[in-house]
Amino acid sequence: MNAAQIHPLARSPLQSGIGASEPDPDAIVASGVHVIDVETRALQALRPRIGAAFVAACRRMLECRGRVVCTGMGKSGHIARKVAATLASTGTPSFYVHPGEASHGDLGMITDIDVVLALSNSGETEELLTIVPVLKRQGTALIAMTGRPESTLATLADLHLDVSVPEEACPLGLAPTSSTTAALVMGDALAIALLDARGFTSEDFARSHPAGSLGRRLLLHIADIMHSGDGIPRVGADATLSEALVEMSRKRLGMTAVVDDDDRLLGVFTDGDLRRALDEGTDDVRTTPVLASMGRNPKTIGADKLAIEAAHLMEEFKINALIVVDAQQRVVGALNIHDLLRARVV
Template sequence: MPSERAPAADFDFAASGRRVLATEVRGLEAIAARIDGAFSDACRLLLACRGRVVCTGMGKSGHVARKIAATLASTGTPAFYMHPGEAGHGDLGMVTDVDAVLALSNSGETDELLMLLPVLKRQGNALVAMTGRPDSTLAREANIHLDVGVPAEACPLDLAPTASTTAALALGDALAVALLEARGFTSEDFARSHPAGALGRRLLLHITDVMHAGDEVPRVRETATLSEALVEMSRKRLGMTAVVDGDGRLLGLYTDGDLRRTLDDATVDLRGTPISNVMTRMPKTIGADALAVEAAQLMEAHKINALLVLDGERRVVGALNIHDLLRARVV
């Protein structure tokens, strides 16, 4: 039973926290000093893997292995986590002969991992081990061993995995980033594996994904009157209308802002004035193949709320406003 004794009222929690972080920093410094040929060999092995990287570990090492698998997968190295206990009861069937295995165990003697070694060896899987004991069974049986031993755990009893799991996690990040850089992995590649994230939306959504097209685009001919243009603006509810020639090419733009300025001019007849007399002749536009984020940047730079979308021959093919970008969560 854990002790129910209350902590001393004058206990220095901040000092305890600083001691933990200092201990973990020393652990990270220790493994940083050991990044050498074995680390490079592990990177080359994983980079050459024609299958996936199967990350495995028990207990706290299992939690770290699961996170490493997620980081690898999101940065261009196909990977997944396999529970070693479940592997012995059928999940080992997920591992093919072209997969590589990354096994984590601080002691290097975890029974559930050692039980898998004969099967993995018979199947021909390359094994990278991360342990805190280079003389352990897992370290000796691995093709490549990465030493993640730390001078001490942050736990004052030197029992709870703390500095050792931080070290393993950090070395996993080092592997993932080194592989990312070696692959030439780009932000666009990252976005493709994160389509629901903010970066994915910014890098994958194109203008055509968010714009209004067809009959939804407000447009009038250059022969239209101002009142006809206002009716079109009210019907399409985008706060603007394009003014086009007979081939649909852009001649100008009329917006809600233009209307406010027109109302200030007492000489303008709202019913009979030709729209060509009051339209903006060189409005900001964007191409249909541009990214949605480019539209957001253009609107911000020029302090406008809407854009017309043109094709290569300056025909109006779409329209969008700031609300369309907000709904798509681009801004």
């Protein structure tokens, strides 16, 4: 190894600033860049291994009639938990089992129709090797993800995914760094390949994340948040500006629909329309008909549309409220920007 390859923290304390009252900023930056460079090389080495074994692992998971059970010890266990969570949220039923607990009863959670994805950089993790015979005896498929293709776990597995790395980013070569990154990326690659193979959509993702912002955007409809019935601000075609203003004040949406005798929308009267009418010299709001000042081509939306579509309409046309209509242009609801905010759509 030449001087340029020496990790910055492997230098003497005087060179690196370790032990000094103020750490050397250049050494800190160099250390961070070194880690990124090492882990980038690890991922570049991983790319050519996405081949026949990867395809076979994906097929085995797609054919699984049960769940994909991820397991691993220590840092590999943390990665296994994350892989299980990613699989579960992208259409592949999955959960994590601690291999140490598996030997003390949790093996009962794993059945013969499941697929076990076991992570171990060394491939010699004792807790994993202890449960392998039981898994093999009950016929559970085993996919190993290790950094040593010749390891015991890799040899015993039905399929092996090689996630070996040229070096760890840790200057001591001890703490799992590049190896855990490679395992995490391989797990993500499996999850996304399975997602594509299943035809998993953003709507499917939203259904498993109903409380998240994406879930609200893709699942919440206008009918779920609109004001309906007596909560809709509306006046008849014979109403005056004064009557429209009273209706707006009562319903507190900043506007009112103007409808005919069959409840079909004729127009919308807003706070802005009132200000314009007064600016233009309207003498008496008690006698001036609302038809003279309302907007005659208002933007509307259907109750079956997504709430996020209302947000896009309001943003595009710089408006704060919408009337909801059915196919015959009858008024069935109303909402404003505050309703979208309360629903956390925007």
